Amino acid sequence: xxxxxxPSALSRSIAAAAFLITTLVGCGSSDDSPxxxxxxxxxxxxxxxxxxxxxxxxxxxxxPDVRVExxxxxxxxxxxxxxxxxxxxGMISRDLAPDEQDLTAFTIARDGIGLIIHADxxxxxxxxxxxxxxxxxxxxxxxxxxxxxxxxxxxxxxxxRATLEVFKQYFELTSPEIRADVVIxxxxxxxxxxxxxxxxxxxxxxGVAESDIQQGIPIRLLRIDGMEANIETVAxxxxxxxxxxxxxxxxxxxxxxxxxxxxxxxxEVHDLxxxxxxxxxxx
Amino acid sequence: MxxxxxxxxxxDFWTATVLWLGAxxxxxxxxxxxGDLLLQGVGRLSWGFLTEPxxxxxxxxxxxxxxxxxxxxxAICLATAVPLGLAAALFLTELASRRTGRWVxxxxxALAAVPSIVFGLFGNALFCHVLGxxxxxxxxxxxxxxxxxxxxxxxTEAGLSNVAQExxxxxxxLALSRVTxxxxxxxxxxxxxxxxxxxxxxxxALAETAALIFTSGYVDRFPESIHDSGRxxxxxxxxxxxxxxxxxxxxxxxxxxxxxxxxxxxxxxTWGIHRWIQPERSVR
Numbered sequence: 338x339x340x341x342x343x344p345s346a347l348s349r350s351i352a353a354a355a356f357l358i359t360t361l362v363g364c365g366s367s368d369d370s371p372x373x374x375x376x377x378x379x380x381x382x383x384x385x386x387x388x389x390x391x392x393x394x395x396x397x398x399x400x401p402d403v404r405v406e407x408x409x410x411x412x413x414x415x416x417x418x419x420x421x422x423x424x425x426x427g428m429i430s431r432d433l434a435p436d437e438q439d440l441t442a443f444t445i446a447r448d449g450i451g452l453i454i455h456a457d458x459x460x461x462x463x464x465x466x467x468x469x470x471x472x473x474x475x476x477x478x479x480x481x482x483x484x485x486x487x488x489x490x491x492x493x494x495x496x497x498r499a500t501l502e503v504f505k506q507y508f509e510l511t512s513p514e515i516r517a518d519v520v521i522x523x524x525x526x527x528x529x530x531x532x533x534x535x536x537x538x539x540x541x542x543x544g545v546a547e548s549d550i551q552q553g554i555p556i557r558l559l560r561i562d563g564m565e566a567n568i569e570t571v572a573x574x575x576x577x578x579x580x581x582x583x584x585x586x587x588x589x590x591x592x593x594x595x596x597x598x599x600x601x602x603x604x605e606v607h608d609l610x611x612x613x614x615x616x617x618x619x620x
Numbered sequence: 621m622x623x624x625x626x627x628x629x630x631x632d633f634w635t636a637t638v639l640w641l642g643a644x645x646x647x648x649x650x651x652x653x654x655g656d657l658l659l660q661g662v663g664r665l666s667w668g669f670l671t672e673p674x675x676x677x678x679x680x681x682x683x684x685x686x687x688x689x690x691x692x693x694x695a696i697c698l699a700t701a702v703p704l705g706l707a708a709a710l711f712l713t714e715l716a717s718r719r720t721g722r723w724v725x726x727x728x729x730a731l732a733a734v735p736s737i738v739f740g741l742f743g744n745a746l747f748c749h750v751l752g753x754x755x756x757x758x759x760x761x762x763x764x765x766x767x768x769x770x771x772x773x774x775x776t777e778a779g780l781s782n783v784a785q786e787x788x789x790x791x792x793x794l795a796l797s798r799v800t801x802x803x804x805x806x807x808x809x810x811x812x813x814x815x816x817x818x819x820x821x822x823x824x825a826l827a828e829t830a831a832l833i834f835t836s837g838y839v840d841r842f843p844e845s846i847h848d849s850g851r852x853x854x855x856x857x858x859x860x861x862x863x864x865x866x867x868x869x870x871x872x873x874x875x876x877x878x879x880x881x882x883x884x885x886x887x888x889x890t891w892g893i894h895r896w897i898q899p900e901r902s903v904r
Contacts, residue, residue, distance in 0.1 A: 378755075383863050387677035390840060394675075406849055408755055408838045409859075423749075524865050545865055612676055614865045 375593045380408040381415020381428030385582045388446065388613045389428055392606050396597055403593045416440065419587045425594045427585040441590075442583040445601045446615040449543035449571030449579035450503055453528065455535040456555035460484040464562050469508040471538060474516030479536060492530050492539030493517030500524075504540055507578045524614070531556050543571055543579075544614035571616045582615060657879065661872030669873060674840055677864045678856060683874050685842045687881070689757060689850025690826065692843060693836055694885065696761025697768060697825045702818065704765070705772030710802070712773070713780040725774075732770035737830040739767045744834040755849040760836025767831055768821040775820065779813020780806060815893045819886045826882050829854040853878045 379389050386409045393405035408424070415427030416437055433442050452468060454460060463471075463482060470476040471489055480486045493515055494501040505511065519537070521527045524545040531537040532554050546558055547568055558566040561578070570576035590598055600606065607617045672682035708728075712721050743763025753759045783806050791801035807814075829852075837849035840856070851859075857874050860867035 383859070386838060387859065387864050390838070391675075391677055406755065406837070406839050408849065409833060523861075523868075525868075542865070612679075 375403045376406060377403060377426070377594050377597055378406045378408065378418075378424045379426045379428055379584070380410055380418040380424040381585075382412045382430040382582070383409040384430040384448070385428035385445075385584075388582065388610060388615065389584075389601075391609045391613070392445075392601050393597075395606065395609065396600050399600075400593065400596070403597075405597065415585060419585050422587070425586075426590070426598070429583045429585055431580050431583075433583070433585065437585075440585045440587055442581070442585050443598050443602060444581040444583050444618040445606070446582045446610045446613075447571050447574070447579050447618050448503075448582060448615050449566065449568075449576050450500055450507075450540055451543040451546055451566035451576075451578070452538060452540045452559040452561065453531050453546050453556045454538055454559055455531055456557050457535045458484060458557070460559070462560035462563065465508065468561070469510060472508065472510055472515050472517075485536075487536045490518045490534050490537040491516060492519045492521055492527060492537050494527070494540070495520050495522050500540070500542065503578060503580050528554060528556060542614055543568060543576075544611070544616055548614065568616050572619050574619075581618065654879070657872055657876050660869065661874075661876040664869045664873035665876065670877070673842065674856075674870075677867065678840070678860050678870050679864065679867055680870075683853065683856060683870075683877060685840055686851050686853045686856045686874070687877065689836065689843050690852045690854075690878075690881065692757045692846060692850065693761045693764060693832070693852055694822065694825055696758060696846065697764040698818070698821065700762060700765035701768045701772050701821060705769055705776055705817065705821075706814070708769075708773045709776035709780055712777045714798070714802070725777075728770040728773055731766075732774065734767075735830075736767060736828055739763055740831040740834045742766070743831060748835060753847070755835065755837035755839070756847045757836050757843055757850045758846045760832045760850075760852070761846070763831050763835045764825045764828060767828070768825055771824065772817040772821050775817030776810065776814050779810035779816075782813070783809045811893055811896075815890060818889045818893065822885050822889060823882060826878065826885070827854060828852075829858050833858075853881070 379393070386407055390407045393407055396405055397403060407428075410418075412427075412429035412431055415424070415429045417427075418424035419427030419440060427440070429442070430448070433440060452463065458479070460479065460483060467476065467482050471482070472491060472493070474491075476482060477489055478487065479489055494504070496512065501512075505515075519530055519539075521530055521539070524541040527539045527541040528545065528549050531539045532549075543558065543566055546556065546566075550556060550558070560566065564570060564576060566576060566578075571579050584598055584601060586594075586598070602618075604617075610617045669682040670687065671684050673685050674683060675681035708724070712724055716724060740763065743759060743766065747753045747759035747762050748755060753762075787805050787809065788801060791805055796804075832852050833855055836852060836855075838851055838855065838859070839849040840851045841848070843850040853874055857871050857878065860871035860874065
């Protein structure tokens with residue numbers, strides 16, 4: 338009943354598989370030797386990751402002996418990996434929480450969220466409570482907030498978008514109470530929806546809105562409680578609906594990692610930050 | 621007299637209509653997806669798109685490193701899952717007692733139903749951390765192998781157990797050893813099922829995102845070895861459509877590349893299996 342000892346194609350392939358697996362698993366431990374390169378690992382927020390990858394690419398060009406690995410997984414993972422040492426630096430797209438003060442945050446950029454209306458809409462400004470009421474469906478006509486006699490088309494973001502979280506947090510809204518007429522995914526879609534509807538009210542990343550306004554798309558950023566929404570006010574932190582994009586470190590950062598942090602904070606990456614539709618942070 | 625006949629005709633007509641509609645909507649869906657991909661993605665496609673690394677977070681440049689990483693991940697996945705799967709399927713049909721067989725089959729079915737993100741977290745814990753492979757193509761390929769394994773085992777096993785018992789008995793009557801019987805008679809006869817398992821496995825592996833984001837990782841450089849982290853095409857598509865403003869065009873073009881790669885590797889698998897099996901057939 339048993340297989341004979343003589344090698345057959347079958348047993349050979351099984352042996353080969355076993356060999357392959359043991360070799361593959363075995364070489365993991367001896368991985369440190371092949372290159373003398375320094376490796377910096379960044380993990381965390383998927384919002385920061387594309388920007389961090391671009392910064393890393395430019396950093397590697399100038400430091401050929403350094404490899405920067407960017408991995409995603411969300412802000413919480415960035416915090417956890419920075420603490421455990423699994424990552425040299427964490428990436429988070431929010432402020433450090435009170436129980437995370439053991440970490441140091443370096444704000445490389447900010448992402449501001451502005452309310453947009455069609456360029457033909459005469460409304461210049463809304464208050465925080467007016468906006469919350471509109472999104473709750475308590476105010477449904479522009480005439481109630483000093484505009485024309487027209488129904489407001491409320492444009493909301495799809496569930497799971499970070500922009501939605503920041504928006505809800507600032508206006509103290511919960512998802513079930515938001516009465517949206519249109520639900521959109523990414524920023525461009527929001528801009529297109531509002532540009533095509535003179536009575537729409539939506540919110541998008543301010544960087545995206547400004548670059549689209551410059552290209553002549555008929556939208557306008559609303560003032561909120563007297564506060565102008567533009568790249569300037571986001572950059573100096575005075576615009577309230579914004580979030581910082583941070584690199585976080587546990588303990589002191591030194592060597593190439595410190596150079597990478599310094600590089601990320603420098604003007605040399607401002608074009609990269611703007612290309613990702615974020616706003617460079619002013620220190 | 622005429623009435624039952626027209627009744628039958630009407631029933632035939634409606635049955636045929638429903639079947640046509642069913643088949644038609646499946647085809648329409650496929651055509652829609654492919655048409656949408658072509659329409660939105662073809663503008664970004666060029667030779668450079670296939671040969672250059674990405675720049676500007678993927679909005680410009682190409683997807684060459686992702687193609688390389690994807691092929692490496694797939695190769696590791698198949699090199700592990702196919703021999704292991706074949707061995708397990710042979711064990712189930714040739715050696716296992718009824719009781720053991722049932723246990724193994726139940727475990728495999730449970731494993732097949734596990735969501736891929738769970739495999740991702742498992743792979744991250746086992747391969748990246750416990751075995752110290754880190755975020756690497758190797759970790760990703762092995763994680764995918766775990767995921768694809770139940771699929772390969774179950775389809776192969778179904779094929780093996782469908783081989784007529786008379787063939788085995790005939791071979792035994794001719795005093796052929798079990799290994800010879802397997803190699804020259806049973807395996808060639810089960811080859812179509814093996815192929816189905818392989819093709820399904822390739823499909824699942826290439827399409828996978830959740831299991832790879834925590835194992836093979838996000839790095840969009842050309843991998844220098846299988847110990848490097850490498851971003852797969854599927855993760856690139858996910859990242860472009862979810863995290864990169866104005867990344868949609870490239871996402872579509874990348875999806876187009878992925879679909880072509882999928883079809884090509886499945887064709888290659890079909891060709892490979894036939895080539896492997898055909899010479900053996902002549903023994904019969």
